[in-house]
Amino acid sequence: MRKRSVATLIAALLAGSTLTGAPNPRAEAAAPDGGGAPAATGSPRLPGVDLDTVTIPQLQARMADGSLTSSALTSAYLRRIKAVDPKIDAVLHTNPAAMRQAAASDARHRRGSTRGPLDGIPVLLKDNVNTRDMPTTAGSLALAGAPPDRDAALVTRLRKAGAVVLGKTNLSEWANFRAAKPTSGWSAVGGQTRNPYALHRNPCGSSSGSAAALAASLSQVAIGTETDGSIVCPAGMNGVVGHKPSLGVVSQAGVVPISAEQDTAGPMARNVIDTALTLAVLSEDDTARHAGLRGLQAEPTRPGGLHGKRIGLWRLPRLGAEVDALMTRTAKKLRRAGAEVVEVTPPYQKRLAELEFPALLSEFHRDINAYLATRQGPRNLAELIEFNRDHPAEQTCFAGQELFEQALAAPGTTDPEYRAMRAELTDLSRRSVDETMADHGLDAIAAPTNPPAWTTDCARGDNDVIPSSTPAAVAGYPSLSVPAGSVDKLPVGLLLMAGDHQDAELLALGAAVERRLDAWRPPRYLP
Template sequence: MKTTALLLALVMGGLNCVHADEEPELDGPVFASLIAPDPSDFASTVQLQQRLASGELTSVALVRQLLARIEALNKKGPRLNAVIEVNPDALTIAAHMDKERAEGRDLGPLHGVPVLVKDVFDTADKMQTSAGSLAMVGQPASKDAFVVQRLRASGAIILGKSNLSEWSNFRGRTIPHGWSGRGGQTRNPHNPDATTCGSSSGSAAAVAAGFVPVSVGTETNGSIICPAFRNGVVGIRPTVGLLSRAGVIPISSRQDTPGPMARTVTDAALLLSAMSGTDARDTATYQVPNGPVDYHALLDRDSLRGARLGYPLYGFGGVPMLTDPEFIRVGKILKAAGATLVPVLLANPAEGAFTWPLLQLDFKRELAVYLQTRSGLPVSTLSDIIAFNASNPGEENYGQGNLEQAQQQSFSQTSYFRMTSALKNNNRMAIDNALRNHSLDALLDLSSGVLKSYGARAGYPGITVPSGFDEDGDPTGLYFFGTAWSEASLLSFAYAFEQALKDSSPAQPAPEAAAG
């Protein structure tokens, strides 16, 4: 990515200080005018492991560097507000990881690597788990979320909690993406005036800004894919049930899933494998076929050769995809890598207006169950949260219309079952029928496109991978999606595209030369 190239150029050029009396330029996401770059800032986990294994770097030094970067950029300078809280024990944990490495204990590819998790994951430490809400500030959780347990077992250092759209974008529908009462407004490192999109804004922005190599977000409908795309990083929405939701502040178990964010597909695959596992607290994980998968081992840069990929005939506003300059550009790269692109007209599931009320009811029910697992908070019900917000409106006073509607929401069990079954099955059929009828290996769309909700409502996987930058310098992305449990294939296609994109950079032969 262009940030890595700029970082290396700055380091090679000997930039090692920033003058306090100079007017800072918001030269993100490197922000070299505000903090001296370091080779660790935008390194992948693979690169970091090489340096850690050789002794060139320690986890303590790495954590110190990343904490200094967060200190300089999170609440100062561009005020990215991507991190809602730093783990006060991060350096102690890093020292323990260094000790284990020195003793010959290797916990795997995340050993000693800092990770941020969205502020909806329970962590049994000194940090809050609040969904960005001031109403939830109190006694920390007593038990780690299952995916946090898995991360700790892999040797990852939980560096802190990432900011989010409050209540995972469920406080009110007019509140800006990336804002929470506790964390403020998350800003996009590429362009602080641009949207961060989706509720996992902080998780994506933190990776893009060089705060951590990888992070963990959650998605109900677009909250991993959209912020990852807008912030220029890789984001995976796994099949619902692949990753446990236990110990995660919920919206709807029908659609909720944790997912990785990273700067490379390789890192995203490593993180996905580390977090996977069967969990008695979330019985949906028992549905995962074939047990644990090493997604990294299955990455194949030649996987696009012979692959049949379906794309939508029309994008936003009914504009034909074949006239879209961005799709034309990425299409040439995909074809040069050996893929066949097949136009597809996906059936419209036609859910109507009932999808949001169903999510509101799910939130009302499932939040009540989650709150029973927490003690020492000033609230214990949704009604308490609504009352707290009414008494503490804050300067923004954004309101809480969605919480209030959720509190009043109800359906008969018969209606609820009929509607939720139709919602899931219609979206699944739209995807599965397109794959089957056109003999496709996967579907794709521009990450800015119209199809992200299909997979989210079906509970099916998707991955967005950066594809470059538009004329305004904002990130662009390509979105791969498919049927249940197709993560390995989707990751491999995304990896092959990522590598082909590198090969087609200006320093390489133009992609048109090889396109058919």
């Protein structure tokens, strides 16, 4: 398949060839207090704008004609955080400078000198992304002192594009790489983030707060990070869109690491168009931003087609009969839209499961030591382990730090045993995707992103057998989760994956799938 740049994708999306906008909900959300008003338009209100469904192109059109300001939009999101976030605990900090950033964007709009599609758009950042003006903790009290000296590279790009940095979101502490039995969405800094669809259910992790905040319409877009599943699983479980870019598309500089071989930040939103526009800013390809600016002059007018697309369905029945039935219904909808759906089973999954974790232990030890050396607090992994032993607040949900201890004892990344593991992982994961796509002539591989959200239980930990994210994550290939439907009122996503740096093709396909499935429903904050 010919690779397209993100710039080409954005121009195509915004010219109307693949997307008409966000899906149209068929149901209204209950207000978090049970009052029955739509969640994002109940209180506070932003006249003429439904925060649940509005897209960035629609917001920019309103800002261009003067009927909306970034200040009004940012204020509405800040009020909504104050009103709604106590129910879900997704937002750790709001940015005291957010309104000043919005006012500066308004001045640019008045002058006609906007910086692109994200100018004036509020963005939440996962709290493992360095910000010089707000704490960056990875959820740990060990990093709760002074902020980092400088922004992460991706934050620099967002600021340069005129985005309003609204605040920081909670996450699974240390991106779920501390304990053998962690509880996703819990951190010592932020407590437990809850799933807006059912408050006793888990939001998945580790980008828990980013996904839950989007589901609750607390920001227009958010940034997550992933090593394996940490963007796409929360996106699926909270009924939003999450894109894990190809490795290297988004700079990892200034992001708390697990593994340089797999880590990437990526965009999350309530629809594919906003996700793609955010990737255009995050991407190291500067031409993407300019293409997005040019394309904003044309509001999309018709949905993209699935006719002739070949999609391989990896069913994963181990996620349960109801999820499997949802995949059957999804395949029927895609076939009715003209897609060819064939069942596939990517090879080498057992071996990938055997090798990935040991390799990540070695890489984490190397990379976390390098990161801690740039921050105040523990200076290396050994000191971090001692910090956790000495601070009872780090043990209030779960006490274990078995992964830290195993990483401390793991072979170094110059060890021949480790190097052989990583070489085999890279080879088998890429072959898993490449061979499956080539053998069946596929445009993408699809699988369920997640099971229905499990109940949150600190004593038990997560109940997360979710293998669908692994092939793309280990290979460094792109993946994208879009809402597929619900099981017992709990969202389930459809995960799409493709070959190396085929992010543009995947987002274009995801936009068409999103329109056809029309599966997004706002949360109801069930008790």
